[in-house]
Amino acid sequence: xxxNKYIDREKSWLAFNARVLQEAGDDAVPLLDRLRFLxxxxxxxxxxxxxxxxxxxxxxxxxxxxxxxxxGISSKQLIKDITEIVIQQQSESLRIxxxxxxxxxxxxxxxxxxxxxxxxxxxxxxxxxxxQVSPALVTIILNDLAEFPLLKDTVxxxxxxxxxxxxxxxxxxxxxxxxxxxxxxxxxxxxxxxNRFVVLPSTDEKTYIIFVDDVIRHNLGSIFNIFDYExxxxxxxxxxxxxxxxxxxxxxxSLMEKISTGVKDRLIGEPVRFVYDQSIGKDTxxxxxxxxxxxxxxxxxxxxxxxxxxxxxxxxxxxxxxLLYNSxxxxxxxxxxxxxxxxxxxxxRDYLINAxxxxxxxxxxxxxxxxxxxxxxxxxxxxxxxAKNSQxxxxxxxxxKNGKKVTVQIELQARFDEASNISYAEQMQTEGxxxxxxxxxxxxxxxxxxxxxxxxxxxxxYGLVSTGNFNEATAKVYTDVTLLTAHQQILKDxxxxxxxxxxxxxxxxxxxxxxxxHYTRSKFYKLxxxxxxxxxxxxxxxxxxxMNSLSDFALIDKLYDASRAGVRIRLQVRGIxxxxxxxxxxxxxIEAISIVDNYLEHSRVYIFGNNEDPExxxxxxxxxxxxxxxxxxxxxxxxxxxxxxxxxxxxDIGWKGNVKARxxxxxxxxxxxxxxxxxxxxxxxxxxxxxxxxxxVETDKTL
Numbered sequence: 001x002x003x004n005k006y007i008d009r010e011k012s013w014l015a016f017n018a019r020v021l022q023e024a025g026d027d028a029v030p031l032l033d034r035l036r037f038l039x040x041x042x043x044x045x046x047x048x049x050x051x052x053x054x055x056x057x058x059x060x061x062x063x064x065x066x067x068x069x070x071x072g073i074s075s076k077q078l079i080k081d082i083t084e085i086v087i088q089q090q091s092e093s094l095r096i097x098x099x100x101x102x103x104x105x106x107x108x109x110x111x112x113x114x115x116x117x118x119x120x121x122x123x124x125x126x127x128x129x130x131x132q133v134s135p136a137l138v139t140i141i142l143n144d145l146a147e148f149p150l151l152k153d154t155v156x157x158x159x160x161x162x163x164x165x166x167x168x169x170x171x172x173x174x175x176x177x178x179x180x181x182x183x184x185x186x187x188x189x190x191x192x193x194x195n196r197f198v199v200l201p202s203t204d205e206k207t208y209i210i211f212v213d214d215v216i217r218h219n220l221g222s223i224f225n226i227f228d229y230e231x232x233x234x235x236x237x238x239x240x241x242x243x244x245x246x247x248x249x250x251x252x253x254s255l256m257e258k259i260s261t262g263v264k265d266r267l268i269g270e271p272v273r274f275v276y277d278q279s280i281g282k283d284t285x286x287x288x289x290x291x292x293x294x295x296x297x298x299x300x301x302x303x304x305x306x307x308x309x310x311x312x313x314x315x316x317x318x319x320x321x322x323l324l325y326n327s328x329x330x331x332x333x334x335x336x337x338x339x340x341x342x343x344x345x346x347x348x349r350d351y352l353i354n355a356x357x358x359x360x361x362x363x364x365x366x367x368x369x370x371x372x373x374x375x376x377x378x379x380x381x382x383x384x385x386x387a388k389n390s391q392x393x394x395x396x397x398x399x400x401k402n403g404k405k406v407t408v409q410i411e412l413q414a415r416f417d418e419a420s421n422i423s424y425a426e427q428m429q430t431e432g433x434x435x436x437x438x439x440x441x442x443x444x445x446x447x448x449x450x451x452x453x454x455x456x457x458x459x460x461x462y463g464l465v466s467t468g469n470f471n472e473a474t475a476k477v478y479t480d481v482t483l484l485t486a487h488q489q490i491l492k493d494x495x496x497x498x499x500x501x502x503x504x505x506x507x508x509x510x511x512x513x514x515x516x517x518h519y520t521r522s523k524f525y526k527l528x529x530x531x532x533x534x535x536x537x538x539x540x541x542x543x544x545x546x547m548n549s550l551s552d553f554a555l556i557d558k559l560y561d562a563s564r565a566g567v568r569i570r571l572q573v574r575g576i577x578x579x580x581x582x583x584x585x586x587x588x589x590i591e592a593i594s595i596v597d598n599y600l601e602h603s604r605v606y607i608f609g610n611n612e613d614p615e616x617x618x619x620x621x622x623x624x625x626x627x628x629x630x631x632x633x634x635x636x637x638x639x640x641x642x643x644x645x646x647x648x649x650x651x652d653i654g655w656k657g658n659v660k661a662r663x664x665x666x667x668x669x670x671x672x673x674x675x676x677x678x679x680x681x682x683x684x685x686x687x688x689x690x691x692x693x694x695x696x697v698e699t700d701k702t703l
Contacts, residue, residue, distance in 0.1 A: 004666065006553060006556060006579070006580065009578050014085050019670050024097075029325075032317065033325050041309075042312070053299065086301060094304045109209070111210075124201050125210070126218075134223075137188060138189040139187070139189075153239065153243065155192065156190040156236055158217070158235065158237075160186040160234045162184040162186065163181055163183055163231045185287055195212070197311070198215060199318070220234060238275045241269035241272065242271075243269060243415075274301070331691045331695055338359075338361055342365050346485060350638075354650065357691050358691060371396075377405060379396065379405075381396065382448050383421070386417070386470070387471050391472055392472070393427065410424065413443055442630060442632055443630070443632070450491050450494045460488070464483065466481070468603065480603050487639065497513070512637055513636055514617070514619075517630060517631065521629065524623075525555075528608075531608060532567060534567075541565075541609050542567060542609040546601075546604060547573055547574075549573065551578040551624050560579075569591070570655055571591065571664070574595065579592065581664055605617070606635070616638040616644045618635070618647070619633065619635035657683030658674070659680055659682040
C-alpha cells in the first residue's frame, strides 16, 4: 500500500501541463499543431505562476508551513520542488522546439535570426522596423534613473548591455592609467501590438520567418545610434507577477470599482518568477536581479533565447493546412433545426448540445428567438467568461430593446477576464439590463439560463444548463455539454437560484438541482454511499466520473471507501488528480485516465450505477473544495432517456480511448494507455463519428 493518500495538487497540475508538452513532442501530431501545444504549455505555466505559485509564495513568506493545507508538504519545500520541475520541463520544451524547427526545415519552413538574413531580407527588415516596429517601441536607459521602471507582467523584454568606448587614458606621476570603460544598461519592451512572427519575402520556394525580437536586435544600431559604444548585446527576460486579486474593504466603493482597482494593482504585484536567456552575461543578469529585487524566494528559471512561447498559439498557418489537424465542421443536432422554432422543439423533449462536435449556434438561436418572441417576458442568465465580440451579449441587448425583462448575473471575478466583464457590464447597464454582481465571498460559476413565456395565460419556462461558459469562441475548442430543456420542475429550481442571487440570506431547497455551496458535497456523499450499499449487497455497483480536476481530500476519501467496498470506479480527469488509483487496500477498484488532445476536455458528467438504473448528472462543478464549498455551482439531473443514453455512450467512448489517454498515477509519469491488441481508438475523433453517424441514421430514415 502506498505511504501517501494524496498527490499534491500543484505537482499534479504540472503533470497535466507535461501532458500538453507530450502533445508538442508527439511525432503523430501535425507540425504546426505541435507548435500550438508548445504555446499552450507556456501560457498554462504563466497562469500557474501568476496564481497558484503566487499563493504558495505568500504562504511561505508569512512564515506558515502550510503542511496541513498542502497535503503534508511545507510551502518552502513545495516552492523548491516546483522550481526544479519547471526547470526540467522548460529544458524539455526547448529540446522539443529544436526538433520541431528541424522538421519544419524539411518542409521548407525556416526560423531564422538576425544574423542569418539575406541582403533582400535585410532591406525588408529595416523598412519593416522603421514603419511598424520603431513607433511601437518603449526603450528605457536604466543607469541614471532614480527608480527602476516597473516591468509588466508576462511581457517580453530585451535586456540590453552597452559597453561604451573608453575615454583617452589618464596620466599620473607613475605613468598612464587605463581608462575605465563605462557600461550602460537599457530595456526594450517587445510590443504586443505586432505579430511576434514576421514572414519574410522569399525568392525561392522556401518560407522564412523571423521573430520581432530579432527584428529589434537587427536594428539595435539604429535605436542606440546617439551613444558612442563599442559593443551592444540584447538578451530576453520575462517577469511573472503575483496575480491574486486583492479587493479592498472600502464600503463607499462599488464591487465594480473594487475589482477594477484590484486588476490595476496586478500591474505592480510582487515578482514570483524571472525567466532569462541563459546565455546572458553574469554581470547583466546580476544587475537586473538586483535592481528588480528578485531573490531566492522567487522562481528564477534559465531559458532559451526566446520567452513568451505562448505566442506559438498564434503561429501563422502559412497556407500549410497539410501541417494542421483536419478541421471538422460542427454537426447539427439530430431532430433540432436552426431554421424552425427551438422553443417549440424543446417544449416536446430535451436536447443536448455537445460542443465543439455539435454547433454552438443552437444556444445563440435560443436567445435570439427568445429576444424576438412576443410571448417571452423574461430572460435570466449567468455569465462567467465571454467571447471578445460576444453574440450572447448582443442577443441579450436585443431582448432588452424588445421590452423583455433581462437579468444577468455576471461574475466580475472571473480570473483574467475581470476587465472584459466589467466592460460588458457597463455596456449592459447602459441598455437597461438588470445586473447582479454575485454574492460576497462566493464566485458564481454556474452556467444557467431560464426564459419565461406566457402561453394560454400561463407561465411556462424554457432553459439551458451547461458545463461550460456561454462563449462562442471557446466553444470551438472546449468540449462542453449543454442541456436544452422545458422540464418545468428543473427550471423552477433554476429560477430559485436567481432568487438566491438577489436574496442570498435565504437558503432555498431544491427538488431537482444540486446547488453549491449548500448541497453539492452532501448529495455526492449520499450517491457514493448508495453505491457502497449496492456493492455490499452483491449488486453491480459502479461510478463513472468525468471532470477537469479532482482534489478535495474528503471526497477522495469517500471514493477510497467505495473502492474498498467493491464499487468499480472509472475516472476521466483531464487536469489535477490528487487521488492515487490502483493501490491495493485503498483504491484497487479505481482507474483514472486523462485525455489531452486537439480539444480541451472541459465537460463534467457524473454517472452513478444505481443498481442497473443509472443516474446521470451534468455539472459546472469539479470535485474541488472551492467548487463544493466556495462557489455557486449547479449540478443537473438528466431525465430524458435519449439524452441520458447519449451521455453514457460518450463517456464510454472516452474510456475506450487508447491514443491520447494517459494513466493518472502516483509517479506522475504520464504513461500512455497501452494499446495492446486493440485497434487504435482516438476518443475525440470517435466522439465526432458517433454524432456524425447519428445524423446519417436520421437522414436515412427521412429518405
